[in-house]
Amino acid sequence: MSGSRPAPGSEAGRKGLRGNSLGLFSSVAMALASTGPAYSLAATLGIIVAGVGLQAPVVTMLAFVPMLLIAYAFRELNAGNADCGTTFTWATRAFGPRTGWMGGWGLIVANIIVMANLATVAGAYGYRLVGLRELGASRLWVTVAGIVWIGVLTGICYVGIHVSAVVQRWLLCLEVAVLLLFAVAALVRVYGDPPPTAIHVSASWFNPFEVPSAQALTSGLLAGVFIYWGWDTAVSVNEETVDSTRVPGRAAVLSPVLLLVLYGLVATAAQAFAGVGPTGIGLGNGDRSDDVFSGLGEAVFGSHDAGLLLARLLILMVLTSALASALTTILPLARTVFSMAVHKAVPARFARVHRRFLTPTWATLGMGAASVALLVLLTSFSHHVLADTVDSVGLAIAFQYGLTGFACLWHHRKVLTRSPRDLICKGLMPGLGGLFMAVLFVYAAFVVYARPGYGAGTVDLPLIGPTGGVAVLGLGALLVGLLLLPVVTRGHSTALKLQRSLLPGRLPPQTACETASRYLPADSGSGVGGDWYDVIPLSGARVGLVVGDVLGHGLPAAATMGRLRTGLRVLARLDLAPDEVLTRLDDLAEQTAQERAPAPGHVPGRTPPPADESMVTCLYAVYDPVSGWCSMARAGGPPPVAVDGDTGVARGLDVPPGPPLGVGGLPYRTTELRLAPGTLLALFTGGLLQAADGQEAGVRRLADVLADRRAPLDQLCERAVGALLPGAVDEDATLLLARTRLLDRTRLAQWEPAADPAAVAALRGSVGKQLDDWGLAELAFTTEVIVSELVTNAIRYVGGPIQVRLIRDRTLTCEVFDTGRTTPNLRHAASDDEGGRGLYIIAQMTHRWGTRYTPTGKVIWAEQSLSPPA
Incomplete structure (x- = not known):
């Protein structure tokens, strides 16, 4: 109808009906008249x-x-x-x-x-x-x-x-x-x-x-x-x-x-x-x-x-x-x-x-017609x-x-x-x-009304026999709704199934922090789909923590969430800074929105594809257990909450809010802060605060729950969800908790060799001795080759100063720091080439390798898999 429009929202009081029209007397009159x-x-x-x-x-x-x-x-x-x-x-x-x-x-x-x-x-x-x-x-x-x-x-x-x-x-x-x-x-x-x-x-x-x-x-x-x-x-x-x-x-x-x-x-x-x-x-x-x-x-x-x-x-x-x-x-x-x-x-x-x-x-005209x-x-x-x-x-x-x-x-x-x-x-x-x-x-239904002859007539039902017409009419009408049930709830079930399949099946253990999470899907088809969280292992024992929310609902939002989560994992593994990750993710969200925009020949009056899925909030944080520094950037959404590991004081972190992904605007900014060991970090979407009287009240209530910072994280998740969302929810809610750790210094070794090719031999000996002390002598030859190749390249193409670091985590990571800003490229050397085989050999000998930038230069790292402990 030309005089009608879609309801502006699904929340109570926001559907577009005429509010404040009835007082107590009118309400009682309505009830009695009804x-x-x-x-x-x-x-x-x-x-x-x-x-x-x-x-x-x-x-x-x-x-x-x-x-x-x-x-x-x-x-x-x-x-x-x-x-x-x-x-x-x-x-x-x-x-x-x-x-x-x-x-x-x-x-x-x-x-x-x-x-x-x-x-x-x-x-x-x-x-x-x-x-x-x-x-x-x-x-x-x-x-x-x-x-x-x-x-x-x-x-x-x-x-x-x-x-x-x-x-x-x-x-x-x-x-x-x-x-x-x-x-x-x-x-x-x-x-x-x-x-x-x-x-x-x-x-x-x-x-x-x-x-x-x-x-x-x-x-x-x-x-x-x-x-x-x-x-x-x-x-x-x-x-x-x-x-x-x-x-x-x-x-x-x-x-x-x-x-x-x-x-x-x-x-x-x-x-x-x-x-x-x-x-x-x-x-x-x-x-x-x-x-x-x-x-x-x-x-x-x-x-x-x-x-x-x-x-x-x-x-x-x-x-x-x-x-x-x-x-x-x-x-x-x-x-x-x-x-x-x-x-x-x-x-x-x-x-x-x-x-x-x-x-x-x-709804009004349709129900009148149905009554007729x-x-x-x-x-x-x-x-x-x-x-x-x-x-x-x-x-x-x-x-x-x-x-x-x-x-x-x-x-x-x-x-x-x-x-x-x-x-x-x-x-x-x-x-x-x-x-x-x-x-x-x-x-x-089954004793009184089902009796043959009760009411105006009797119906002879197959397999049941003569049944009162009242029972047939009453139960039959409810049975129609039961038969329609799979059809009308299919969208919600499908969206929820897709949403859950795109979320992490479990959070893998990390050296950098202990993690736990909760995802609460909305209880209706209008709310489910869009929230996600992730814990991404990064080089150097670091970890990436993510919460995000696609501001749409249903299957489109769940599909958009899946694309963005995959894109963010790829960008995070490139060791980009949080602000750069969000910038490139914003490009992906904008591209997705353009693909979903109405075609030039779109017929006016028809409902265009939903546009909410183009707006996404996201918080991305990277924590380094070696230094204790955490860097994070925010695209809309609520700021994280941190509970200090020493004092137990909870506070909202001052992370500058950038615009939601997909809408453009001011550039994103990375905030860096040092976290004490045992600090409890809470990342969450706006849905967690939906029942609170405003964001500030919700954050205070969350901080009160997290004050018992030494409790098990799963228990804290349950308490937080119970306190903030005591009932069911109208929109998805996600909570990710992380308790930080510092890397044990016995699992870290570092050297600062001189920018002289003669220093490489002594460095190989020191690396071999360290691996022998760690019980990893079987990796000595491979590691020495990696260190020798990376340090030699740094000396040849950049010069000093140079730093070498070995990290024994769930993998053995070798990192070489230098002041250069040029990323080395892996290539296949021809049979008559005299050089160019170093990175190729390293790529063959390691599980992963890559480059990340620091304020003073870059780090080239390579990981070797370790056998799990018996």
């Missing part, structure tokens, strides 16, 4: 009575308990991550993208099914309101009216959240006022002018132990869960609410409490007035089970003058209740799909936001679509709410012992709510 109190009671009170009889009032109240427990789960999760994806986002953060997808799918299924349900109620009551009862009994005309209502309500949601909130407030006030008037009038009639069906309120109605059976209680509770369902709309619009981390949670907890009072009063009054008989206005009348208010209005208020007006008002109330509930069903449905699209769980087209209204465009399609489908095949969908929706609700409760418990598991409040509000209450919903779901 439950549709009048519609919910009209559609389910008869079903509850059919299952539990006179205990219907207490069952409606008992259903409040798990709702309150789950409301606390929503409140605590929203406080930490106010994302409009709610269950999808939170379950993804807690359990991974597969579980998160099923949580989001459960919410989609429940909302789309209930939209068909609400449209049916609105269509039927619309005709009754104007006296066209015959049309209200026609499936065709009710379906037509339902489609029209869905279109109108979808348009209201499309225009904006503010318009929706205003409509909700007026509809809700009318609805609650008429419900209270109905309840009071019914009770007055019972005790003043009772109809033949009236029965006095009894204490036994509120005794759950008088429910006929556990099966009846389960069926009643599941229907009771349905009448409370919808309060979580207040949390689904959290990104458009004032104080998004607090107000939606308060509204979520307050709404079920208000509903408890309203439902208890109305259910008691309706049962006392109409009774539970199977005929007439009795709540046990099967012909009225899907609409108990259809005849109660005239019975309570009378059919003359003011009574007739109030009876019509009751019909209008059910109509407006269904409309308000449908309106607030589209809102969370569209925002859940919108968040799933932003996080790459559904097609990206659903992540577009209207430029003017700041509402999800394709399901309405037509269900009314074509089922004569009792209302009753069947109410029961089947209960399964989807129990699944979604139960998953949210467990996600809250698991997400906060590391902080439950912090205080009694955390234990109760973040652990005990959500866990019990999740357990209750899980038991309810399993028992209802």
